[in-house]
Amino acid sequence: MIQSSNFSKSDSVRDTFDDFLGESIVLLNGEDWKFHRKVLANLLTDRALRVYMTLAIREKALQLQNVLKEASQTTQLFDTNKLLRQLTLDTTVEIVFGSKLNLLTSGKEHPFEIAFDAANHITGKRLSTPAWVWKPMRWLNIISERRLREAIGEMDEFIVNLIMEAMEHIRATEAGNQVASKNIMTILLSSEQDIAPTLVRDWVHASVAVSRAESQSTSSEET
Numbered sequence: 001m002i003q004s005s006n007f008s009k010s011d012s013v014r015d016t017f018d019d020f021l022g023e024s025i026v027l028l029n030g031e032d033w034k035f036h037r038k039v040l041a042n043l044l045t046d047r048a049l050r051v052y053m054t055l056a057i058r059e060k061a062l063q064l065q066n067v068l069k070e071a072s073q074t075t076q077l078f079d080t081n082k083l084l085r086q087l088t089l090d091t092t093v094e095i096v097f098g099s100k101l102n103l104l105t106s107g108k109e110h111p112f113e114i115a116f117d118a119a120n121h122i123t124g125k126r127l128s129t130p131a132w133v134w135k136p137m138r139w140l141n142i143i144s145e146r147r148l149r150e151a152i153g154e155m156d157e158f159i160v161n162l163i164m165e166a167m168e169h170i171r172a173t174e175a176g177n178q179v180a181s182k183n184i185m186t187i188l189l190s191s192e193q194d195i196a197p198t199l200v201r202d203w204v205h206a207s208v209a210v211s212r213a214e215s216q217s218t219s220s221e222e223t
Contacts, residue, residue, distance in 0.1 A: 012131070019138075019152060020123040021209065022202035052183055056094045060087055063104045088211040089113055096204055097162040098169070098183035115154035116208060122148040159201045 064087055071078045086103035089110065093101050103110055122144045126134050137145040166185040188200060 015131075016126045017123055019148065020119050021206050022198065052098075053095055056091055060091045060094070060104065063090075067104055085113065085117075089116075089208060092204070092208050092211060093162070094183070096184045096200075096207070097166055098185065099162055099165065112155055112158040115151040115158075116205075119148055119151040119155065120209060122151070155205065156201060159204055160197060163197050163200060 064083065067083065083104070089112070090101050090103045093099050101110055103113070125144065134145060137143055138148075141149060163185065166183070167189060170186055170189055185200065
């Protein structure tokens, strides 16, 4: 049985990552952790996940295959890590919100991707920086901590817009103007659970962070 005590997070860890990951399950302990896990387990059943995750993952895998095939026919170098990062963000956004960023096919970096990488990098540097150094910087909103706040603001704006689009899609579906789509956002918004948009935002941040870490680990093992 999975218990929160097995993955207890210290106050220092929570303080370090709170600005970036917020109230996501990866930073919670005790009853808060149990509540989040219960909500996710009840809403995201195996059957529900298979309905829309399989299609999204299959589509992105085919896109990645095509990109690699085209790249193999040229003499130009390409960044495998970048492709995996784009695959992660492409897939996560489609599974959660039902929106298509098409990063793999466009070959361009998305503003959310740039902001996320900046926030992830700066937050990671906090681990090797004394708290008495970065905390005053955060309070004064200067240097890297200022960029972190800006990056998080850019990420929040992007995700809030996706949430609003998902809510509008649900309203249009209920009015019979659109066909219902299957994604995590519509399941959350259509449920009886009172789930704040900020909670969805924190879940997305954590999901992308974990997925990217796994992608980078896989890429490192293969090289």
